[in-house]
Amino acid sequence: MRLTRKRLCSFLIALYCLFSLYAAYHVFFGRRRQAPAGSPRGLRKGAVAPARERRGREQFTLESEEWNPWEGDEKNEQQYRFKTSLQVLNKSTKGKTDLSVQIWGKAAIGLYLWEHIFEGLLDPSDVTAQWREGKSIVGRTQYSFITGPAVIPGYFSVDVNNVVLILNGREKAKIFYATQWLLYAQxxxxxxKLQHLAVVLLGNEHCNNEWINPFLKRNGGFVELLFIIYDSPWINDVDVFQWPLGVATYRNFPVVEASWSxxxxxxxxxxxxxxxxxxxxxxxxLMNILKKDGNDKLCWVSARxxxxxxxxxxxxxxxxxxxxxxxxxxxxxxxxTECYRIYEACSYGSIPxxxxxxxxxxxxxxxxxxxxxxxxxKSMGAPFIxxxxxxxxxxxxxKEKTIILQEKIERRKMLLQWYQHFKAxxxxxxxxxxESSFLMKNKS
Incomplete structure (x- = not known):
């Protein structure tokens, strides 16, 4: 009897050990076989992806909060701006474009138009490249932009019907060069080979621009629209429009992004x-007045x-x-009166x-x-002094000495927002x- 009981206990212990071994085998080896086939690198990627995605979202949120220059103002306008953005997006991407325009940038002001106002990119990014080009869609118009020393009359293919020619007419040597381009376009x-031509002109600082008069369509020429820099008395908002001088792109003044600091x-x-x-x-x-009151010591002044x-x-x-x-x-x-300094100050939130x-x-x-x-x-409400x-x-x-930092912050916001709105x-x-000029004339 005692022997039978001993054998029974031994049997139960052996059975328990076998069951434990089976369970251990199932836990440690059975699940691994059930995993989907794939390389170890693929498994590791799958394991860390959710965590990385979470970290990415957290980092994006932190960066957005840290570097959001508008803070509360933007939150108050978020819904309105989101709706407006959707409307602009729908307008610019819905259906095909009705007008294709190529811009020939043969003056440095062309870079202000393309990179600062249109927020367009250029390929290659190297400013010394012989040929640079970019594309953008605004409204119903698809723009292409070409610039660089290799853009020479007669040495590149013209496969567009509508052109905007950007020229420098500030002095005699520049006028001669600009005239050659206009004769080529004529x-x-x-x-x-061309149907419509508009010109953006860096005019003479004294507004002596009579040399371009014979080329204007209203005088029997072929230039349908003229966008001119400086306060020319020709401006009528019909076929002659004022255009801003902008920043000194010829000195490589950059596109400046607003930051928290x-x-x-x-x-x-x-x-x-x-x-x-x-x-x-x-x-x-100005220098005498700054020195007289000792304000030259409170200002960054460097004269040449x-x-x-x-x-x-x-x-x-x-x-x-x-x-x-x-x-x-x-x-x-x-x-x-108009100078690059005005627009460059706006870029950095410094009141002109x-x-x-x-x-x-x-x-x-x-x-x-x-x-x-x-x-x-002035017509666009520039918040200058x-x-x-x-x-x-x-x-x-x-008066400036009495203004507290918070007021200055609000003033900087207002200036930067105005400048962004101005360019848009x-x-x-x-x-x-x-579109109004070129498309209407195409239909007539």
């Missing part, structure tokens, strides 16, 4: 002026006697730092203090605008004018 129109950091300088001082000019008067057409990497960085670290940018007149006086020459009011100088900027005489500057600077409005206005 020949293309005559042999019916640009908006919120305390800026160490009250104002800045880096530029050429001409004898017996208002710029000389001779104009330099090109920037070094160091001088460009110094200039950008001055804009970024100053609350105000002083914008005295040069040959013309503009000398609002007419310069010598033929620029002035037009039949549709009566607020020269800077009619385009306009002064008639630099003797007003000490009072402006004294110009892009749509430019496109609407081309």
């Amino acid at each position: 020949n293309l129109v005559q042999i019916q 640009m908006l919120h950091d305390e800026r160490p300088y009250l104002c800045n002026f880096l530029g050429t001082i001409y004898e017996n000019s208002s710029r000389q008067a 006697e001779h104009w330099q057409p090109q920037e070094t990497n160091e001088s460009l960085k110094n200039y950008q730092d001055a804009l970024l670290q100053s609350d105000l940018t002083l914008c005295p007149v040069g040959v013309n 203090v503009v000398e609002d006086v007419m310069t010598a020459g033929s620029c002035g009011n037009t039949s549709v605008h009566h607020s020269a100088p800077l009619q385009l900027l 306009f002064i008639k005489n630099w003797k007003e500057l000490p009072a402006v600077l004294e 409005e110009l892009k749509m206005k430019f496109t609407n004018i081309l």
Whole structure:
């Protein structure tokens, strides 16, 4: 009996051990066989992907919150902007485009139009490349843009019907070069390789642009639309329109993206002026006023006697730092009231203090605008400080000293938002004018 009981216990223990071994085998080896076939690299990817995705979402959220320059203002307008964005997207992508336009950029202002206003990209990105091109769709129009030294009359294929030609007509040498392009375009129109032509012109700073008059369609020529820089009395908003000077792209001034620090950091300088001082000019008067009141020690001031057409990497960085670290940018007149400095200050959220006086020459009011100088900027509500005489500057600077940081932040937001809106409005206005003119004439 005792032997039988002993055997039974041994049997149960052996059975328990066998069951344990089977269970262990099933747990550690059975599941592995049931896993789907794939490489170890594939399994590892599958295992870490959800975690990586979660981290990516978290990182994106953190970055969005940290670098969102508009903060509460954007949250308040989020629903409206989302709806507007959808409307613009639907308008620009719905169906095929009705108009194809090629832009020939033969002046540096073309880069301001394409990269800053149209927010277009260029391939290659190298600014020294012989040939650069890009594409963009705005409204019902598909744009292509070409620029560079290799864009020469007669040395590239013309397979478009509508062209915008960007030219420099500021001085005699440039006018000669621009005239060659217009004669080339005229020949293309005559042999019916081109149907429509518009010109964006960097005009003369005294608004002496009579040389282009014979080419305008209203005078028997073939240029249907003229977009001209500076306050030309020709501007009528029918076939001649004002265009902004923009930033100095010929000096490689970049497209500037707003950042959190640009908006919120305390800026160490009250104002800045880096530029050429001409004898017996208002710029000389400005320097004297700054020195007289000791404000030159509170502002970033760097004066030179001779104009330099090109920037070094160091001088460009110094200039950008001055804009970024100053609350105000002083914008005295040069040959013309409008200067690159105005738009460059806007890019960095530094309020332009503009000398609002007419310069010598033929620029002035037009039949549709009566607020020269800077009619385009004023008509679009530029939030600048306009002064008639630099003797007003000490009072402006004294007031500036009393403004707290939060007020300056709000003012920077307003300036940057206005400048973004300004460029967006110009892009749509430019496109609407081309569509209204070119498409209507195609139907007639």
